[in-house]
Amino acid sequence: MSKGRLEAFSDGVIAIIITIMVLELTIPHEAGLDALRPLIPKFLSYVLSFIYIGIYWNNHHHLLQAVRQINGSILWANMNLLFWLSLIPFTTGWMGENHFAAWPVALYGTVLLLTGFAYVILTRMLIIYQGADSTLAIAVGRDFKGKVSLVLYAVAIPLSFVNSWFAELLYVLVAAMWFIPDRRIEKALAG
Amino acid sequence: MSKGRLEAFSDGVIAIIITIMVLELTIPHEAGLDALRPLIPKFLSYVLSFIYIGIYWNNHHHLLQAVRQINGSILWANMNLLFWLSLIPFTTGWMGENHFAAWPVALYGTVLLLTGFAYVILTRMLIIYQGADSTLAIAVGRDFKGKVSLVLYAVAIPLSFVNSWFAELLYVLVAAMWFIPDRRIEKALAG
């Protein structure tokens, strides 16, 4: 089974997810600068989630580049990833709407954690199918960054109830860590 | 006529359908966990429909893999399938909004039944065009799973008025049955 349509479908879904988030920035009826002020938390949430979804798209792109063939389980592991990604516009909107209150920030992290798990599952499925000595398996290696991300999300979730800005800081940290595209695979493919 | 753009267009439409459903999860103005409670039925409907549309995308992917050429009738049979799929966000939303009441659950099943019929029609059109001794015709065979699904939907619709949870159970059952991608075609292509 070729990977072409899986990539095309994932691109479509991710493109829509990243774009519909902007619909949460409801257009004010007033023309003054003051009318934009209540949108600031929504805008900040949007920026963070745009970067996160951009990271997932980038990594997904890299991940599938090292792959030739896929099977049914991989299709569903990918669908699972898209499902959790599709909840990000909701958690982004709830977080922005409620000015980074504890519960919305915790839920935001929970969805990030589950999206991260879904990505790990997809990676594992791909490695199983490609073999433990494949380019992909070597490139992913022990997946240090992936594991650290999951730990940081897991720390951030309870932290939201102490101070939701600490949790946000951790989300920003994870994003910064991944902002650099996955050079491991690029290197392995080149080497 | 090549199948490339048919696949691309279908991927686009299905990607949008699966994603706009999430817009039904309206963002609560309150920050507490209680604010999420009314969304639970909508969320459950979303999960079920996400899986259904995922199944249709997977099967559509498999179906067209066994095909090389298409014609005008196939284009329209595919458009018919996309039309019924496009109604799923509406029936999903109505079902979630009204906590799985009888009429919404019956309409949900009706649209699933008509989507199922549209898929059968598309399959038949493809087989007619490919020939009765084609890989596709052999792979689809007597299409036992397809027929059982239609029967189960047809049973679920009146059952909604007895107890809508029985109907839901049947929808979940059909989804579970199809969750495994269509190995018949994979096997036939490999063999």
Place this chain on the structure above:
Amino acid sequence: MSKGRLEAFSDGVIAIIITIMVLELTIPHEAGLDALRPLIPKFLSYVLSFIYIGIYWNNHHHLLQAVRQINGSILWANMNLLFWLSLIPFTTGWMGENHFAAWPVALYGTVLLLTGFAYVILTRMLIIYQGADSTLAIAVGRDFKGKVSLVLYAVAIPLSFVNSWFAELLYVLVAAMWFIPDRRIEKALAG
């Protein structure tokens, strides 16, 4: 300049146009069958526009199949077509919302007429670029169906103010006339 991205972009825009129309079917808060009754005119408008946009996608698909290279003018002629197509969800919604009243039906026809003109312009641009003796030029020929459609729209617009159902009848007639994909190009390519 290759046509690949033009097709991909057009597929994306048309896929979104055909799908967002369904968002006009607002989900009723009540669970009874009565709650669906006010949606009937919106649903009928949706069906008509779904078929129209399906026809445009089919014909666009056929048109570009007979083409290898494109230029900047063709890109903009295509963008012009997408612009008028993008107004169809609005006119569809207005027509359905107001139960096929005169002005909405006339506007619906006006947008169809301008979309039709945009399609004619795109076809002419492609023929100029391909040459008057190209497969495309021969296939399109005198474009009888295209011209009749424009005349029927032009008749339907004033007719909306006499009886909007007569206008609707003409819209259905044009759709029926185009429902059969453009066999002229298929034949010319095959012969």
Place this chain on the structure above:
Amino acid sequence: MSKGRLEAFSDGVIAIIITIMVLELTIPHEAGLDALRPLIPKFLSYVLSFIYIGIYWNNHHHLLQAVRQINGSILWANMNLLFWLSLIPFTTGWMGENHFAAWPVALYGTVLLLTGFAYVILTRMLIIYQGADSTLAIAVGRDFKGKVSLVLYAVAIPLSFVNSWFAELLYVLVAAMWFIPDRRIEKALAG
């Protein structure tokens, strides 16, 4: 790293951005022609932004045609461009909703300016990666049109507070200047 998925993803995002803007044209509950009058400024804003996004798509198309390989920085420079483009539906809606008042018109120009910068950054990244003697570098040259556009936006923003129609005039001027697709690259590729 191949450019295929970058193009596909960008096409998807741009297609959605150009299409969701039309959702701002809220459907009137009345059937008369008067009901359309309040939509005129929204419609004009929509037309302007449709042309702008069309221009970006066209130029993006041309830009990437002259490119074979991409890297991680280019992926992010592209994501940055898509981010600013994704804000255009919001600024378009705000400008139309408030009948071209000073602040919305200034913000519209600010987002155009930042989108323009993002495009310049993407172009620079591509030239760095392709080399200063590449077809692309020669085609882009001193990028006179790009620089003039940025200057005109920068002039238009403060001008919005003097008379917002002067600012609009500049936006229309820049659009007109770019309406002609980037023949520099076409010529360089052909020559």
